[in-house]
Amino acid sequence: MPKRFRPMNWKNCTYKPCDSMRNLIFLILLLPVFSFSQSTIKYNLYIISDPKILKETIKKDPNKALVPIKDYVPNIALDIKYATTQNVFYTQLYKKPVALVRLPVAKALAAVQKDLNAQGYGLKIYDAYRPYSVTCQMFEMLPDxxxxxxxxxGSKHNRGIALDLTLIDLKTKKELKMPTPFDALVYAAHPEFMKLSEEVIKNRELLKTVMKKHGFKVDPMEWWHFNFVSDTVFELLDIPFEKMGF
Ligand SMILES: [Zn+2]
Incomplete structure (x- = not known):
């Protein structure tokens, strides 16, 4: 009988079908590990979702470090709205109130705070770094x-170079009067809106001036949102706080 028609004797055969099945199952099990450990490309965007890859970028450029704002500005006030349900979505989006930014942003905020403290004021942070998937979740809830x-x-919050913030009185810790509450999606939130009291305009202009002096640009739609201006490309990140040890 020609060899190829000989019945298979599985006992003596070194190749076992279960080997290939086991390899296949092993590969299938590994697939999610690979897809999570790699960075993703969505809408043609390069998004880092693996803390190890972020670490590699920081090794090449230490300015890419994502640091707690409190480490650089100890007396800054935090009121991280998305760690509560007191926000426009009535939903808690962060497990913990964490405020992280890239290193040069933290240093610039320290300079802002120094200037403000000398005048009896201080900063209060509503939001800083926001994982990319939270931005997607927000857009699903409110597709505006x-x-x-x-x-x-992606948002500059996802790059760790944007902040939502306001001013407080250093003694009373109370927020200064501003044109609208945080996240009010109304025309009065535009930073150039002028149908406001003198006091409110004065407060908003103080915030804009001191932030601009230290390298921030106000968002054209929201008086509370500032982007740090830099030539460095800070990649979009989709790493939850807890994966970074916070
Ligand atoms: Zn913002």
Whole structure:
């Protein structure tokens, strides 16, 4: 009988079908590990979702470190709205109130705080670094292309270079009067809106001036949102706080 028609004797055969099955199952099990450990490309965006890859970028450029703002500005007030349900979504989006930014942003905030403290004021942070998937979650809940961070571009919050903040009185710790509450999606939130009391305009202009002096640019739609201006490309990140040890 030609060899190829000989019945298979599995006992003597070194190749066992279960070997290939086992390899296949092993590969299938590994697949999610690979897809999580790699960075993802969504809407043609490069998004880092693995803390190890972030670490590699920091090794090459220490300014890419994502640091707690409190480490650089100890007396800064935090009121991280998305760690509560007191926000425009009535939803808690962060497990913990964490405020992280890239290293040069933290240093610039320290300079802002120093200037403000000398005048009897201080900063209060509503939001800082925000994982990319939270931006997507927000857009699903409120698909507004004017005010919301867009999933197809990502937000500067996802890059660790944007902040939502306001001013407080250093003695009373109370917020200064501003044109609208945080996250009010209304025309009065535009930073150039002028149908406001003198006091409110004075407070908003103080915030804009001191932030601009230290390298921040106010968002054209939201008086509370500032982007740090830099030539460095800070990648979009989708790493939850807890994966970074916070
Ligand atoms: Zn913002």
């Amino acid at each position: 292309t004017l005010y919301m961070g867009l999933p197809w571009t």
